[in-house]
Amino acid sequence: MTGSQRVILLACGSFNPPTNMHLRMFEIAKDFLHRTTNYNVVAGLMSPVHDKYGKEGLASAGDRIQMLRLALNSSSWVHVSEWETTQDDWTPTREAVQYHQELVDSVVNGNLDPTAKRQRLDASQSWLNHLTTSTDPVVVKLLCGADLLESFAKPGLWKEEDIEALVGKYGIVVITREGSNPYKFIYESDLLTKHQKNIHIVTEWITNEVSSTKVRRALRRGESVKYLVQDSVIDYIYKNALFNTHNNFALSASHKTTLLSATTDCAIEDVAT
Numbered sequence: 001m002t003g004s005q006r007v008i009l010l011a012c013g014s015f016n017p018p019t020n021m022h023l024r025m026f027e028i029a030k031d032f033l034h035r036t037t038n039y040n041v042v043a044g045l046m047s048p049v050h051d052k053y054g055k056e057g058l059a060s061a062g063d064r065i066q067m068l069r070l071a072l073n074s075s076s077w078v079h080v081s082e083w084e085t086t087q088d089d090w091t092p093t094r095e096a097v098q099y100h101q102e103l104v105d106s107v108v109n110g111n112l113d114p115t116a117k118r119q120r121l122d123a124s125q126s127w128l129n130h131l132t133t134s135t136d137p138v139v140v141k142l143l144c145g146a147d148l149l150e151s152f153a154k155p156g157l158w159k160e161e162d163i164e165a166l167v168g169k170y171g172i173v174v175i176t177r178e179g180s181n182p183y184k185f186i187y188e189s190d191l192l193t194k195h196q197k198n199i200h201i202v203t204e205w206i207t208n209e210v211s212s213t214k215v216r217r218a219l220r221r222g223e224s225v226k227y228l229v230q231d232s233v234i235d236y237i238y239k240n241a242l243f244n245t246h247n248n249f250a251l252s253a254s255h256k257t258t259l260l261s262a263t264t265d266c267a268i269e270d271v272a273t
């Protein structure tokens with residue numbers, strides 16, 4: 001794309017576990033940006049939150065990274081960034097965006113000597129490699145659902161200067177979610193209205209209200225989550241007895257996930273009898 005601005009979409013979240021909608025967000029946002037702006041989306045990154053985020057029922061970062069890797073096997077352009085999980089503590093989202101922007105700046109635009117560049121590329125992620133085929137600048141934007149945008153209003157949750165940096169300096173791409181009204185939310189905020197040009201609202205018409213919470217609930221109850229989560233992720237969850245699936249362990253050990261997911265109800269009866 002000539003004259004276009006290269007963009008990386010960075011989604012921060014728990015991904016506990018990653019659902020198909022987490023993956024869809026990237027496809028929806030990319031299509032929208034290519035249709036309505038001169039952005040060229042060159043990569044997507046999923047940045048799982050640190051264990052110390054402390055959300056109830058949060059699987060370990062190691063498990064969440066493995067699940068993301070499995071889920072992203074089918075994507076040619078979205079990758080996992082482990083950086084947040086390797087820090088000593090939880091990282092505010094502004095810092096996560098800033099880190100990735102600085103990393104990209106140093107490798108794509110920076111004046112690093114070839115050895116330092118090599119080290120940085122080796123130490124980091126393969127997604128950086130293909131960006132170096134051009135010296136056109138790359139900007140990192142936060143990709144999120146409307147609930148995350150609306151959480152800006154929760155008292156004490158976000159620093160004002162972080163919100164200002166996210167919308168003013170970097171930019172946000174927001175996917176609508178059932179029950180959200182991001183346009184109204186922006187209208188009611190002076191700060192967001194000031195930076196409206198940098199907030200891209202993507203109305204998702206093919207709505208899918210899957211959430212990790214609902215998936216965990218279904219798993220806990222031994223219900224099928226097939227077609228909500230990638231098969232490879234379901235396998236991983238059962239093999240590692242995540243999200244209280246150990247209650248259904250006999251079930252998982254004796255059945256292939258595909259079979260299990262399609263026939264959970266009968267399988268439960270089989271095991272019980």
Ligand SMILES: Nc1ncnc2c1ncn2[C@@H]1O[C@H](COP(=O)(O)OP(=O)(O)OP(=O)(O)O)[C@@H](O)[C@H]1O
Pocket residue numbers: 011012013014015016019021022025143144145146147148175176177208209210211212213214
């Ligand atoms: N169905 C969805 N539609 C739009 N955005 C979504 C959807 N599910 C998740 N997201 C977005 O994905 C990002 C990561 O969210 P998160 O890991 O909290 O997923 P979640 O499904 O909301 O999980 P939980 O139920 O545990 O809060 C957030 O920006 C969130 O808004």
Ligand SMILES: NC(=O)c1ccc[n+]([C@@H]2O[C@H](COP(=O)(O)O)[C@@H](O)[C@H]2O)c1
Pocket residue numbers: 012013014015048049053055091092093094148157158159162
């Ligand atoms: N002040 C902040 O930067 C801030 C506050 C709350 C959540 N977050 C981030 O939002 C993401 C969403 O997490 P949830 O799973 O809680 O919806 C996480 O990556 C978390 O780090 C950031």
Ligand SMILES: [Zn+2]
Pocket residue numbers: none
């Ligand atoms: Zn959430």
